[in-house]
Amino acid sequence: MKVVSVPLRLQIGAGLLLLAVPLVAFHVALVQRAPWWRLPLEDMGIAGGVVFLLLLPITFLMSRGRQWALHTTVILSGIWIALSGVLAIEARNPALGFFTVFLISFATTVLFWISKEMNRSYFNPGAEWFQGLPESIPEISCKIGFGGIAGGSETEQFWKQCRVARMDDEGAFVFCEQAVFGRDSLPVLRKSAKVEMIFSHKERQLRCQGKPIRLLHQNQGVGIRFTGLTPDISKELGDWVERLRGKGYVD
Incomplete structure (x- = not known):
């Protein structure tokens, strides 16, 4: 990675x-x-x-x-x-x-x-060496929008539907399932890339921003550290994480 x-x-x-x-x-x-x-x-x-x-x-x-x-x-x-x-x-x-x-x-x-x-969620996807992709958290999906893509303009936005491998109150690791997207991958990211995320769980959504930290092989996943969280979003994010922890999806 x-x-x-x-x-x-x-x-x-x-x-x-x-x-x-x-x-x-x-x-x-x-x-x-x-x-x-x-x-x-x-x-x-x-x-x-x-x-x-x-x-x-x-x-x-x-x-x-x-x-x-x-x-x-x-x-x-x-x-x-x-x-x-x-x-x-x-x-x-x-x-x-x-x-x-x-x-x-x-x-x-x-x-x-x-x-x-x-072992932060945005740095370690939790996949074993023999796994091609990490396991996903059930019932949660994430739509991510990228700005600052290599080869693109700073204002250009690129959106991708992903699964969530790990998530906590500091970041998340998301990936594209190979079975769905084939060899399609996420864009090549600059260090300064801006990432917008929309997490979905049933009828609830959570929108926040982050910074790319680590990429999976073939750019099929990315670890994102949350940045610029407002107090309201931080509280809502904490509620999400506690709900996931209660179901055993967060350490």
Whole structure:
């Protein structure tokens, strides 16, 4: 899947993960029990450089929505914490023990943050790797109108009838069913594209605007983060989400 725009909170989470670079350098100093006036700068620099080179592609892949990159980071964090704990016990190093406790808190907080952002409804359609398209929420359809289409004018509007895969009070993931539309797909979207959505459920409708975040393969679906919501629309949207949550369609 292609990412049109990386959400800000996911960028922040990935940026916080890079704090592991100075942390691992500090860890080296603690392991060697080095005083602050005689720090092992060379060893600290090597350790920090290795972690930086490791995290740079991982954070990039996370911003592209690669779940395996997050899982890899969780495993590596667990190994680091376990080794730190063992060293603290064997060396009877209280400072290293306190650092290990801090490391647990840091890793848990940052990785939970990233996991939550990567699983937003507008970023993750909820489809398994073997599924061509995600499952849709029954009884809800969505008509989406696009402006800012690549190859079109900013004022040109392109409408498409879609199904809703996931939805919450921050965004939704919609898609065109291949069985209905064949290989027809959504238009290629610019980062600045404006999206209007009309959600329909029985006789009720909800109209709002959003920004494209992520595209399914062959542009058959798009994750949209809601923007410019008025208090009235936010309240109505919240009612929709609570109704869906009550039916088990929203986590």
